[in-house]
Structure formats: structure tokens, C-alpha cells
Amino acid sequence: MSALTGSFRRRFLGRTTEVGRSTYGAAAQPAAPTDEVAPVDIAPNDPLLAYLQSASGAVDVDVLELDSPALAALKAAGVKLAVPLVSQGELIGVLNLGPRRSEQEYSADDRKLLDNLAAQAAPALRVGQLVRQQQAEARTRQRFEQELEVARLIQQNFLPKQLPDLPGWEVAALYRPAREVGGDFYDVIPLPDGQVGFVVGDVTDKGVPAALVMAATRSVLRASAQRLVDPGAVLERVNEHLCPDMPAKMFVTCLYGVLEPATGRFRFANAGHDLPYVKTAGGSVELRARGMPLGLMTGMAYEEKETVLAPGDSLLLHSDGVVEAHDPDGAMFGFPRLKEAVARYPGGGELIDLVLTDLRAHTGPDAEQEDDITMVTLARTAGAAHDAKGSVPTHQLVEFDVPSAEGNERLALARVSTIVAPLGLSPARLKRLETAVGEATMNAMEHGNGYRADQPVTVRVLTGTDLVRVQITDHGGAPPTRETEVPDIEAKLAGLQRPRGWGLFLIKNMVDEANETSDGGLHTLELVMHLVDPPVARGEGDDDDDE
Amino acid sequence: MTTSELSTTVRRRDRVAVIDLVGGVNARAEHSLDTAWAEAVRELPDAVVLNFRDAGYINSTGIALIVGLLAKARARGVPIRAYGLTPHYREIFEITRLADFLAINPDEDSAVRGAERSST
Numbered sequence: 001m002s003a004l005t006g007s008f009r010r011r012f013l014g015r016t017t018e019v020g021r022s023t024y025g026a027a028a029q030p031a032a033p034t035d036e037v038a039p040v041d042i043a044p045n046d047p048l049l050a051y052l053q054s055a056s057g058a059v060d061v062d063v064l065e066l067d068s069p070a071l072a073a074l075k076a077a078g079v080k081l082a083v084p085l086v087s088q089g090e091l092i093g094v095l096n097l098g099p100r101r102s103e104q105e106y107s108a109d110d111r112k113l114l115d116n117l118a119a120q121a122a123p124a125l126r127v128g129q130l131v132r133q134q135q136a137e138a139r140t141r142q143r144f145e146q147e148l149e150v151a152r153l154i155q156q157n158f159l160p161k162q163l164p165d166l167p168g169w170e171v172a173a174l175y176r177p178a179r180e181v182g183g184d185f186y187d188v189i190p191l192p193d194g195q196v197g198f199v200v201g202d203v204t205d206k207g208v209p210a211a212l213v214m215a216a217t218r219s220v221l222r223a224s225a226q227r228l229v230d231p232g233a234v235l236e237r238v239n240e241h242l243c244p245d246m247p248a249k250m251f252v253t254c255l256y257g258v259l260e261p262a263t264g265r266f267r268f269a270n271a272g273h274d275l276p277y278v279k280t281a282g283g284s285v286e287l288r289a290r291g292m293p294l295g296l297m298t299g300m301a302y303e304e305k306e307t308v309l310a311p312g313d314s315l316l317l318h319s320d321g322v323v324e325a326h327d328p329d330g331a332m333f334g335f336p337r338l339k340e341a342v343a344r345y346p347g348g349g350e351l352i353d354l355v356l357t358d359l360r361a362h363t364g365p366d367a368e369q370e371d372d373i374t375m376v377t378l379a380r381t382a383g384a385a386h387d388a389k390g391s392v393p394t395h396q397l398v399e400f401d402v403p404s405a406e407g408n409e410r411l412a413l414a415r416v417s418t419i420v421a422p423l424g425l426s427p428a429r430l431k432r433l434e435t436a437v438g439e440a441t442m443n444a445m446e447h448g449n450g451y452r453a454d455q456p457v458t459v460r461v462l463t464g465t466d467l468v469r470v471q472i473t474d475h476g477g478a479p480p481t482r483e484t485e486v487p488d489i490e491a492k493l494a495g496l497q498r499p500r501g502w503g504l505f506l507i508k509n510m511v512d513e514a515n516e517t518s519d520g521g522l523h524t525l526e527l528v529m530h531l532v533d534p535p536v537a538r539g540e541g542d543d544d545d546d547e
Numbered sequence: 548m549t550t551s552e553l554s555t556t557v558r559r560r561d562r563v564a565v566i567d568l569v570g571g572v573n574a575r576a577e578h579s580l581d582t583a584w585a586e587a588v589r590e591l592p593d594a595v596v597l598n599f600r601d602a603g604y605i606n607s608t609g610i611a612l613i614v615g616l617l618a619k620a621r622a623r624g625v626p627i628r629a630y631g632l633t634p635h636y637r638e639i640f641e642i643t644r645l646a647d648f649l650a651i652n653p654d655e656d657s658a659v660r661g662a663e664r665s666s667t
Contacts, residue, residue, distance in 0.1 A: 406574065410604060431635040439607055489644045492614050493621055499614045502607035502643060509642045 040077060042070040052084040053091045057115045058106070059084070081106055083118045087126040095121070147208050151181040154211035158218050160188045164196055166261045168311075170379040172349035174356070176321075177372050183210030183252075184319045184372035187218055189225050194261060197225045197234075200317040200376050201254035201273065209247060217242060217252050217294065231256045231269035232291075232304035239271070239294045239302075246295035253293045255317055264309040264380055265517075269302040274335075276317045277342040278307060281399055281458040282473055284343035285521035287315075308517040308524060310460060310471055311396045314347020314379035321371035322355065325363050333362050347379030397463055401456035402441060404449040404474075409441035412459050412472075419461050420468050424531050433470065433529050436510040439503045440472040440525045448474025448523050467512075467530050476523040552576065553602075555583035563662045564592040565655065568602040572609030580612050588625060594662030595620065598655060600631030610643055617648050626650070626665060630658040 042048060048068040052059065059082045061074050074082065074096065083095035095118055100106065106114075155177065163171045173186055183203025191197050199221060203210040217238065224237040235256055242252065255276060257268035268276075272293035275286040291302035309315060318338065325333045338355065345354045352375045359373075398419050402412045413434040421430060441457055449455040460471040487505050491497040508514050513528035553576035558565045564587035570576070587595050597613075599605075620627045630652040632640065640646045652658035 409606070428635065431633075432638075435606075435635070435639070438604075442606065442608075487643070489614060489648065493618050493648065495618070499611040499618075500608065502610045506607055506610075506639065506642070 040070055040073040046070045049091065052082065052094060053086070055084050057084075058082070058111045058118075081111075081114070083114045085118050085122040085125055087122040090126075092122060092126050092129060148179070148181050151207045151211040152177060154208070154215055155181065155185065158185065158187075158215050160186070164188055164190065166196065168381055169261055170348035170381060171377070172352055172379075173374075173376045174352045175372070175374050176369065178206075178321070178369045180206045181211065182206050182321065182372035183214050184321065184374040185214045185218055186317070186374050186376050187222065188376075189222055191225060191229060191258060195229070196259045196261065197231075198257045198259060198317060198376060198378065199254060200276075200319060200374055201252055201271075202319050202372070202374075203252050204250050209250070213242075213246070213250055213252060213295075216245075217254065221254070221256065225256070229258060230304060231258055231267050232302040235269045235271050235291060235294065235302040236300065239292075239300050240298055242295040243298045251293040251295040257317075259309075259378060264311075264313070265306060266309055266315065266378075267304060267306040269304045271300075271302060274318060274320055274323065276315055277339055278309065278316075279314045279342045279347060280310065280473065280522055281312065281401075281460065282475065282522055284339050286339070306517065307522075308515075308526070309378065309380045310524070311380050311462060312399070312460075314342070314351060314377060316342050316347075316351060316355075317374075317376040319372060319374040321369070321373035322359065322375065325359055325370060325373075327362050328364055328367070333359060337362075348377050351375075351377050351379075395463060397461045399458065399460045401458050402445070403453060403456050404445040404451050405453065406445075406451065408445060408457075409438040412441040412457070413438040416459065416461055416470055420463075420470075423463055423468055425468065425529060429529060432510040433468070433527065436507045436514070436527050437470055437472070439507045439510075440470075440527060443503050443507075444472050444474035444476070444523070444525070448476030466532060467528055470527040470529075471524055472527070473522050473524040475521065476518075553579040555579045557583055557586045559590075559592075560596075560655075560659050561663065562593040563596055563659050564588070564590070564594075565596045565598055565659070567598045567600075570602065571604040571606075572602055572612065573604065573606045574608040576609060577612055580616065584616055584619060588623060592625065594626045594628055594665065596655065596658045596662060597627065597629045597649075598631050599629055599633075599636065602631070605636055605639070610639070610645065613645060613649075617645070621648075626662065628652055628658045628662055630654050 046068050047066050048070045051064070051066060061071065061079045061082050064071060078098045079096045080099050081097040083097070084091055085093035085095060095114065097106075097114070155175075159175055160173070163173055171188070173188075175184060175186060177184070183205060185199070185201050185203070187197075187199040189197035189199065199218075201214070201217060203213045203217065205213075220238050220241045221234065224234045224241075228234045228237060235254065238254075252271070253273040254271040255268060255273040256271075257266050257276075259266050268287060268289055269291055270289040271291045275288055277284045278287055287305065287307060289303045289305040292300045316338075323333050323335050323338055327333075337358070341355050341358055342351065345351045355375065356373075398415070400415060402408050416437045417430060417434050420433060425433065437459070441459065444457040445451055449457060455475045458473040460473075462469040462471070487501050488497060492499055507525070507527070511527045511529050513526075515526045515528070517524050517526070553568060553570040553572055555569070556567045558567065566583045566587055572580075584595070617627060627648075628650045629640070631654075632651060637646075637651060640649070640651060650658075650661055652661055
């Protein structure tokens with residue numbers, strides 16, 4: 001007899017001469033070695049299957065005429081009688097019998113006996129088949145779950161055990177693996193001079209292979225970060241290390257950034273990863289930097305960009321499990337929604353919680369998570385920052401917007417002057433700061449915002465024990481320096497330079513420091529004045545009788 | 548915001564033309580300055596004196612306008628003087644080197660006297 005399996009691969013193992021000596025599939029014990037014949041496969045499209053399915057009882061093989069390879073094989077094996085085993089209308093096996101040892105034909109009683117036997121054996125055989133099938137599935141499931149557990153262990157073992165405690169910053173992270181465990185990872189790397197490296201990445205594929213590549217990537221990145229620091233150079237080196245051993249069709253997307261907690265400076269490079277968002281006073285913007293995923297090809301260069309996270313700003317690094325989560329209709333959560341969430345919500349752990357809430361609302365509360373979800377946030381607390389040297393805490397005094405319209409620089413300088421005046425800056429230096437603020441605001445309105453009414457200039461005033469900072473932000477983005485020509489009055493009088501072009505020159509000469517930063521979407525000029533006059537003055541007296 | 552436009556008046560003190568500047572010297576001051584300059588040099592003065600005593604806010608565009616006046620003055624061979632500048636704007640005139648091409652006096656009398664001395 002041969003039992004039918006779900007795949008309809010039929011095997012003929014036994015040759016019987018009497019009814020009682022038939023065998024049952026692969027698990028049956030043959031009556032004697034001489035009774036064994038070669039297995040017979042019955043293909044799913046073999047007409048013998050349909051014939052046996054519809055047969056009312058034992059079938060005489062010798063007289064059956066079908067264009068059937070299986071039938072030919074049965075005949076060749078000496079099978080005389082084929083008794084279909086049918087359970088609940090499904091053909092689940094065939095009882096094959098050879099000639100009787102008495103060399104007589106099978107009688108009507110024999111056939112009746114065989115039919116009765118088949119009718120009783122079929123359900124039992126079916127039960128046996130189902131038990132074996134369930135056992136096989138259970139073994140497969142167990143093996144799969146074990147693999148997933150291994151993948152989870154690898155990934156969780158390589159995630160940071162704790163996040164750094166950075167004064168003036170809130171750092172939060174979430175890693176939530178999907179059931180099948182994707183290749184997400186994140187890392188936080190202590191670097192020289194108090195800098196901190198932040199990594200978020202995603203390995204293509206899932207399970208153990210992705211976890212192993214993730215572990216290798218993390219290790220190489222950690223080692224490279226200590227030696228090189230510059231984010232672009234770090235990713236370049238990691239790529240060179242990964243390429244030779246990267247399995248086929250696998251690669252790693254990764255964003256690596258280095259934060260100077262004291263100043264808020266954040267330098268970053270991107271190997272094809274989803275762009276991070278930063279929330280600023282002007283809304284949320286993407287931090288763009290170009291670069292190919294890691295492990296695809298050698299010789300890749302990674303563009304390096306930087307931005308400054310001001311007090312109140314927050315940065316979100318994330319994996320595609322967030323934006324690619326689908327709702328029941330198949331619509332993705334999407335980048336615009338995440339960008340809006342970053343703009344609308346507070347930073348830090350609260351941002352992560354609120355994004356997760358939005359995600360649940362989008363996918364439905366009972367939906368299975370499709371992919372790993374990873375989020376890392378850096379939020380610079382609004383009330384406490386550090387100065388450029390990282391030693392003196394500063395506090396934000398005010399933040400306000402100035403509509404981009406001609407003449408409005410005077411609004412900015414008047415308000416800054418009112419805010420700063422009580423801090424103890426000498427009247428002469430306060431006048432210089434006013435002029436610098438006026439010029440910077442004018443530049444921001446004209447060159448950065450093109451005097452567009454819907455794009456205001458944002459002004460922040462921060463102070464510490466010995467300095468005041470004024471940050472002026474427009475929507476002009478790169479390049480950071482707009483006036484590259486050093487004004488030369490003789491050249492201007494000779495008509496060799498245009499009469500204008502004094503703005504940045506004045507700014508730089510009016511304040512102690514002027515630092516420009518750009519993240520591609522926003523451009524910020526930070527003016528720094530120390531409250532105490534520097535020991536070497538530029539020749540001015542305490543000229544406080546101004547205007 | 549609308550900034551107050553610059554208003555100007557031109558006076559004569561002997562062979563010297565004095566331009567009184569009242570208001571902000573910025574982009575909106577260009578027409579007033581040009582008009583005043585044309586009137587000041589009509590009678591071929593020995594010098595032109597700019598009175599900044601009532602001038603308020605001067606920005607980089609205002610500096611550029613003053614550079615423009617200096618260029619015109621140089622072309623006509625007419626020296627320019629200034630008085631009434633606050634210490635802050637005096638510093639700016641020095642930083643920008645406007646002060647190298649435009650004598651700065653503390654008051655009108657000394658400016659006029661200086662102009663007369665230079666022309667003799």
C-alpha cells in the first residue's frame with residue numbers, strides 16, 4: 001500500500017500476495033525482503049489518481065487501460081489489485097496487492113473483505129498522516145522560533161545597555177523587534193573630548209543572517225569611530241571592511257552622527273539610511289547627506305554635513321519600520337506624517353511615545369508589527385545649554401519671530417537690546433550687538449528668506465554667567481557664508497566693487513564671535529558677546545552716550 | 548514695519564554746503580540723499596558737510612549710500628566732512644575706513660572751519 005501525502009507524491013513500497021500481508025507506506029514493515037519492489041511515484045496530474053478517487057472499490061490493475069505512467073509502473077511491479085483508501089472524500093492512499101500465492105484470482109469475497117478493510121483503514125491512516133504532519137510542522141515551528149530567539153539574543157546583546165547621561169540633553173531610544181526580527185540596530189559610542197557618536201542602522205534581510213551582519217557592522221563601526229571620529233571617514237572605513245565578506249543581496253543602511261554636547265554641534269554622514277528629522281524653532285527639517293549603503297561596493301565616499309542643535313531643538317533618528325508601517329488599507333505611515341510629528345511633539349522619550357501612539361492609531365491596535373522599529377532621540381533642553389567651550393551653562397531668555405519685511409531688522413535689534421540691556425553688557429558693546437543683530441536679521445530676511453512674508457526670521461537670545469548669544473535663523477540653508485567678498489572701500493570708490501556688501505563685515509567686527517551653521521534647510525548665524533569687555537579693546541572708549 | 552524715511556535739508560555756510568540728515572540712513576534714504584547731494588553741489592561748494600546729529604539708525608545699506616556719495620564727491624573733486632556722529636557710528640566709520648575718506652568733526656563749526664582751511 002502506498003499512502004498519499006499532501007504533495008501527492010505516491011510511493012509504492014510493498015508487494016503483497018495476500019491481503020493480510022500488505023504494507024503501509026514508508027513506515028510499513030515489508031513481509032519479506034523478496035516482496036519489496038521499487039517505489040512507484042504517482043504524479044499529481046496522473047489520470048490514475050482521478051480514476052482511483054472515483055472508483056467504488058478494488059481495481060483490477062491488469063485490465064485497467066489508462067495513459068498513466070503510474071499504472072504502468074504498478075503493472076511492471078506485479079500489482080494485481082489496487083484498493084483506494086478514501087477518507088472524507090479524499091484519496092489518501094492506495095492498498096496495492098500482488099497476485100495471490102495460491103495463484104488464484106481474487107474472489108468476490110476477497111474484494112469485499114478488502115473494501116471493508118480499506119473503509120476502516122482509511123480514517124486511521126488519515127489520523128496517522130495528520131499526526132505526522134503536525135509533528136513535522138511543530139518541529140519546523142520550533143526550529144524557526146529557536147532561530148528567532150537566537151537572532152533576538154544577538155541583536156539585544158549588541159544594543160546599548162544604557163544611554164549616556166549628558167547634562168543639558170535628554171537621550172532616549174526604542175528598539176522594538178518585529179516577530180520575525182529584522183536587522184535594525186542603534187548604538188551610542190563615547191568618543192574623545194566628550195563627544196558622543198550616535199548610530200542607527202538597518203540590515204537587509206531578517207533573522208540570524210541579519211543579526212550577524214548587524215553585529216559585525218556595529219563592531220567595525222565602534223572600532224573605526226574611535227580612530228577616525230569624522231562621520232564620513234568612519235562610514236568609508238566601515239564600508240571597506242564590510243564589502244569583502246558581505247553575503248549576496250545583503251547590505252546595511254546606516255546613519256552615523258557625532259554630537260558635541262557642549263555646543264550642540266552635530267556632524268553626520270549617511271549610508272543610504274532614512275533621513276533624520278530635527279525639530280527647530282522654524283519647524284522640523286530633514287538632515288540630508290549623501291552616501292551609498294554599506295557593503296555594496298568598495299571605494300565609496302560619504303558626504304559629511306553638520307548642524308547645531310540649539311536649546312529646545314530635538315533630533316529623531318529612526319528606521320524604516322516607522323514610516324513603512326501600513327494601515328488596513330495598505331497606506332504607509334509615511335515620511336510627511338513623521339516629519340509633522342517631530343514638529344508638533346516635544347522631543348526626547350515623549351516624542352517616541354507619541355509617535356508610537358500615532359503608529360498604533362495608523363495600523364490598528366491589533367495589527368502585527370511588520371518590521372523592526374527603532375527610534376533614537378536627542379533633545380537639547382530649552383533651559384540649559386552650554387557655551388562653545390562647554391563649561392558655562394547658558395539659558396534661553398527669549399525666542400521670537402520677525403516677519404521678513406524690509407526694515408523689520410529694527411524690531412529684532414530693539415527687542416534683543418531690551419532683553420540684553422539688564423545683563424551688564426557695556427553700552428558701547430550693547431550698541432555693537434544691536435548693529436550685528438540688525439545686519440544679521442536683514443541678511444536673513446533678504447538673502448535667506450527672500451523677503452517672503454510666510455518665512456519669518458527666528459531670533460533666540462541665550463545667556464550664561466559671562467556671555468550672551470543671539471541666534472538668528474532663516475530658511476536659506478547652505479551655503480553658510482553668503483558674502484565672501486571682503487569689502488574694500490578704495491575698490492568701491494574706484495568702481496571695482498559694488499557699494500554694498502558691508503553686512504557680514506560689520507557683523508564680524510561688531511561681536512566677539514560670529515558662527516554660521518547650515519543644515520540644508522535652515523541657516524543660523526550665532527552672535528556671541530562676552531559680558532565683560534575683552535582686555536584688549538579695538539580702540540573704543542566706554543562710549544555710552546550713543547544716540 | 549515701515550521705517551522712517553530720511554529727510555534732508557541743504558544749507559549754505561559761506562562756500563560750504565551743509566546737508567542735515569534727519570531719520571534713518573538705510574535703503575529708503577537713497578532718493579533723499581541723491582536729491583540733497585544734487586542740490587548741495589549745484590553752486591560748486593568748496594566742501595559738503597554731512598550733519599548726522601539727528602540721523603538715527605545707519606545700517607550697511609546706509610554705509611553703501613555714503614560710499615556712493617564719496618565716489619560722486621571724488622569725481623567732482625569736492626571734499627566731504629561729517630559731524631554729529633555718535634561714538635558707535637564713528638567707530639563704524641573707522642572700521643569701514645569711511646573715516647579715511649571723510650573727515651569727522653565734533654560739531655558744525657569745526658567742520659566748516661576745517662573745510663575752509665582745506666580750500667585755502
